[in-house]
Amino acid sequence: MSQTTLFEQHFWKESNRTLEYYLQSMNGYQAAQKVLKEMSPDQVIDEVKKGNIRGRGGAGFPMGMKWSFIPKASEKPKYLVCNADESEPGTCKDRQIIRYTPHLLIEGLIIGSFAIGCKHAYVYIRGEYVREAKLLNAAIDEAYAKGYLGKNIFGSGFDLEITVHRGAGAYICGEETGLLNSLEGKRGEPRVKPPFPAVSGAFGCPTAVNNVESIANVPHLIRMGGDAFAQLGKVDKSGGTRLISLSGHVKKPGVYEIQAGSMTLRQIIDHLGGGVINDKKLKAVIPGGSSSPILSADEIDVVYDVEPLMKVGTMMGSAAIMVIHEDTDLVKLLMRITKFYEHESCGQCTPCREGCHWMESILHKIIHHEAKPSDLDLLVDVAQNIGGKTLCALGDAAAGPVISFVKKFRPEFEAYIKGQKIYA
Amino acid sequence: MPKCTIDGKEVEFKPGENLITVAKRAGVEIPVFCYHPGLTVVAQCRMCYVEVEKMPKLQTACSTMAAEGMVVKTQSDPVVKGRAGTMEFLLLNHPLDCPICDKAGECDLQDNSYGHGSAYMRHSEERRTYVDVDMGPVIEKNMNRCIHCTRCIRFGEEVAGIHEMVAIKRGNNIDITTIDGNPLQTEYAGNYADICPTGSLTLRDFRFRKRAWMLKKTATVCEGCSKGCNMEIQHEGNVIYRCVPRENLEINKYWMCDEGRFNYHYTQDPTRILNPRSGNASISWATAIQELKSATEGKKVTFLVGSDLTQEELTTVQEYVKAYQKDSSVYHFGTEGVAEIADDGQADQILKMKSKTSNLFGAEKLGIKNVSSMKSTSDVVVVIRGGRADLESALKQVQGKKIIGMGVFLEKDAAPFSMILPGLAFTEKDGTVFNHSGIEQKIKRAIVPKNTVKTVSEVLMLVANQKTKEAVV
Numbered sequence: 001m002s003q004t005t006l007f008e009q010h011f012w013k014e015s016n017r018t019l020e021y022y023l024q025s026m027n028g029y030q031a032a033q034k035v036l037k038e039m040s041p042d043q044v045i046d047e048v049k050k051g052n053i054r055g056r057g058g059a060g061f062p063m064g065m066k067w068s069f070i071p072k073a074s075e076k077p078k079y080l081v082c083n084a085d086e087s088e089p090g091t092c093k094d095r096q097i098i099r100y101t102p103h104l105l106i107e108g109l110i111i112g113s114f115a116i117g118c119k120h121a122y123v124y125i126r127g128e129y130v131r132e133a134k135l136l137n138a139a140i141d142e143a144y145a146k147g148y149l150g151k152n153i154f155g156s157g158f159d160l161e162i163t164v165h166r167g168a169g170a171y172i173c174g175e176e177t178g179l180l181n182s183l184e185g186k187r188g189e190p191r192v193k194p195p196f197p198a199v200s201g202a203f204g205c206p207t208a209v210n211n212v213e214s215i216a217n218v219p220h221l222i223r224m225g226g227d228a229f230a231q232l233g234k235v236d237k238s239g240g241t242r243l244i245s246l247s248g249h250v251k252k253p254g255v256y257e258i259q260a261g262s263m264t265l266r267q268i269i270d271h272l273g274g275g276v277i278n279d280k281k282l283k284a285v286i287p288g289g290s291s292s293p294i295l296s297a298d299e300i301d302v303v304y305d306v307e308p309l310m311k312v313g314t315m316m317g318s319a320a321i322m323v324i325h326e327d328t329d330l331v332k333l334l335m336r337i338t339k340f341y342e343h344e345s346c347g348q349c350t351p352c353r354e355g356c357h358w359m360e361s362i363l364h365k366i367i368h369h370e371a372k373p374s375d376l377d378l379l380v381d382v383a384q385n386i387g388g389k390t391l392c393a394l395g396d397a398a399a400g401p402v403i404s405f406v407k408k409f410r411p412e413f414e415a416y417i418k419g420q421k422i423y424a
Numbered sequence: 425m426p427k428c429t430i431d432g433k434e435v436e437f438k439p440g441e442n443l444i445t446v447a448k449r450a451g452v453e454i455p456v457f458c459y460h461p462g463l464t465v466v467a468q469c470r471m472c473y474v475e476v477e478k479m480p481k482l483q484t485a486c487s488t489m490a491a492e493g494m495v496v497k498t499q500s501d502p503v504v505k506g507r508a509g510t511m512e513f514l515l516l517n518h519p520l521d522c523p524i525c526d527k528a529g530e531c532d533l534q535d536n537s538y539g540h541g542s543a544y545m546r547h548s549e550e551r552r553t554y555v556d557v558d559m560g561p562v563i564e565k566n567m568n569r570c571i572h573c574t575r576c577i578r579f580g581e582e583v584a585g586i587h588e589m590v591a592i593k594r595g596n597n598i599d600i601t602t603i604d605g606n607p608l609q610t611e612y613a614g615n616y617a618d619i620c621p622t623g624s625l626t627l628r629d630f631r632f633r634k635r636a637w638m639l640k641k642t643a644t645v646c647e648g649c650s651k652g653c654n655m656e657i658q659h660e661g662n663v664i665y666r667c668v669p670r671e672n673l674e675i676n677k678y679w680m681c682d683e684g685r686f687n688y689h690y691t692q693d694p695t696r697i698l699n700p701r702s703g704n705a706s707i708s709w710a711t712a713i714q715e716l717k718s719a720t721e722g723k724k725v726t727f728l729v730g731s732d733l734t735q736e737e738l739t740t741v742q743e744y745v746k747a748y749q750k751d752s753s754v755y756h757f758g759t760e761g762v763a764e765i766a767d768d769g770q771a772d773q774i775l776k777m778k779s780k781t782s783n784l785f786g787a788e789k790l791g792i793k794n795v796s797s798m799k800s801t802s803d804v805v806v807v808i809r810g811g812r813a814d815l816e817s818a819l820k821q822v823q824g825k826k827i828i829g830m831g832v833f834l835e836k837d838a839a840p841f842s843m844i845l846p847g848l849a850f851t852e853k854d855g856t857v858f859n860h861s862g863i864e865q866k867i868k869r870a871i872v873p874k875n876t877v878k879t880v881s882e883v884l885m886l887v888a889n890q891k892t893k894e895a896v897v
Contacts, residue, residue, distance in 0.1 A: 170594075187590075192465060192467040192484075192487045342595060342596065344595070345594065345595035345596070346594050346595065347572065347591070347593070347594045347598030348466070348468045348574070348591070348598075349467075349468045349469070350468070350470045350471075350510050350513045350514055350571070351470055351510065351513055353513075353572065353595060353596060353598060354514070354517065354596070356596070357595070357596035358513075358516060361549045378546055385505075385506075385510075388481045388482070389470055389482060389506055389509065389510075390470065391467055391468060
């Protein structure tokens, strides 16, 4: 099936990131112009709702809905914050957008800000994206110079400032309320919800926090019209295209774009990724970033989108697929994933602070053949005491892999405990 | 009022109340660590899980507002398992040194562990340990016992108005400490020990002096200033070991200042004068009463009463003067520069007032004027004080006169007095005081006074009733 793509054709060429290219080859800033001159904020939100665009950051929350939660009557300033803290292991799609089509993001921010009544938008970019932050700032400067940002944009009377804020390298600052705390200069710890950011977000004001890819889709959506955008999606309630970060044991890893729900996980691996590396047997797939529960090789004939994956007990997350072949030591892989979450736990809530470290300690014992047979059940029990019980989703992210790995690949863990060696 | 159901009981609630408050009204106690009614809600400890119908996950009762028709279960299996899980997590790295910990007996961690935890431990790895910083003279820190509830951080920021405690590092290595390891600066540091749910922050003044469960508790009012913070004197064997604030949402909420908290020390000072004395010589009460009578009877006398006396004591003096010392006058003294209620006001943004005595309002209510308005003075001056009224500002007005003291004095105060008749401190008597805004409160006797001291009314009664030369005491 031939795919309609919105982003992919513009990637991989450095000259594409200029404003000139954006204006000439991508109908640059026409959508923003149309919105500011011809549409009302409600019309924009309705159009985005029609487009069925689900959040691309991980939770998959409908974007139009999120924008409509921003109270219009509020006296307080409103903020649009773009979450560019792309830190879920395996994910690298937002980086592509910022590198090659930064103006798409800026135009999306203009449209989004207009829709929710924001006068100052922030881009919170992860600290490691040093080059990308520079590129984005350069693009923002270009936009200011042309009058696409600043006062009275396109003579419409709408003003917008954009500030790029660089993070300091914490995974937890990708969680929207952790991000807001960090943006405000506080410790990067998630906040209690409710109140949700739509009511009290950045600086205590109504705030929409959206992923880079979500915002970058908006100009496309406006240009095509919500209905046409929704039609790109091949499953219900999911419009547009999805950028997939394909990594691990595939022949052609990379960032690919598919129409939402148009392919199964197996098709993505075989057709886009070119199959498993060295033609080895597939063992397992992590379908949506390292926090999503693992799927075994026989579970991958599932349509790759939010709801179908939810039905098989995992999640699409940030659409980062990690392919694992037969020679992979899953116990060590789980150890690595758990170590990551242990390291990135902010430490404010009990189950995550204490539990992630405990899980790592148990896995450490298993790998060093020091564990008792009962430790495996203990590991799962600890994970269950974390999952669903923490303040933010990091606890679930840490517990999900542990529970699914042990459930689906228990013999490998037992072999370690018995002192057997499966892998060299 | 709207209603919700907690454990099958229907309870009314005010909109905006959280489930902990509402459950309490239904007689259901929900265990907490990080939640404190006087601080913001952070839902970090994950102890107060409850099951709310129609919600997929367990909810934290502290951050869940009651809603009309809400059905809450606090004892269901998932809740019990959730709390046990949290208890287990909290004890993974806790040293379990209750036998040598001052908090034992009044420790939330201990209580909740008994109530909701397991007696067995599944964790066999090494525990996390910390190096402690010096927190200054008030608080002793033991970070190994900390459960990271962040009450102390929030207290500093939200109540004491100083951001001095912080969380540094993250995850398993998170450390709760002061900024740059500096000693605490707030004058409300004692509260850190009160709100700490474990033995991580303890009071240096109280450490290793008494087990918490042996203390008897007497509800009283602080005499440190005109705020009238409610407090509890905790004592055993007629010795006070500490004072802690008592909740009163209209006055001090849950807090008190260090000055008030440690004020009681002077009442147990070894240099407190506990026997009547004339000059430097100890005398009997019979002689003392006799001398007081002969010094005052039929003469013009200036009575200076401390505004740290109770309303009962002030009234007694006033009536005594009216009946037996017709030409004499009464003035009150207390704090330099605070002559009347109009001069009083907040000394900081939190609790402290300018008037350093507890009953200025009461003295004024009785029509007694401040000593600063006194035009002339008689040859004999009787100074009656509870123990806190400022002597210096009163005595500078009556220099060169014969001054007789009644009440609580330390050795260092004794020099100007020709005679001292020892009285009762605020910890040793019952009485009434009015705070700066006129709220009437009772102080209660916690300590039985030494039999060598006498109340103001007893002394004045003995003087008034003495007919023979030999006083009967």
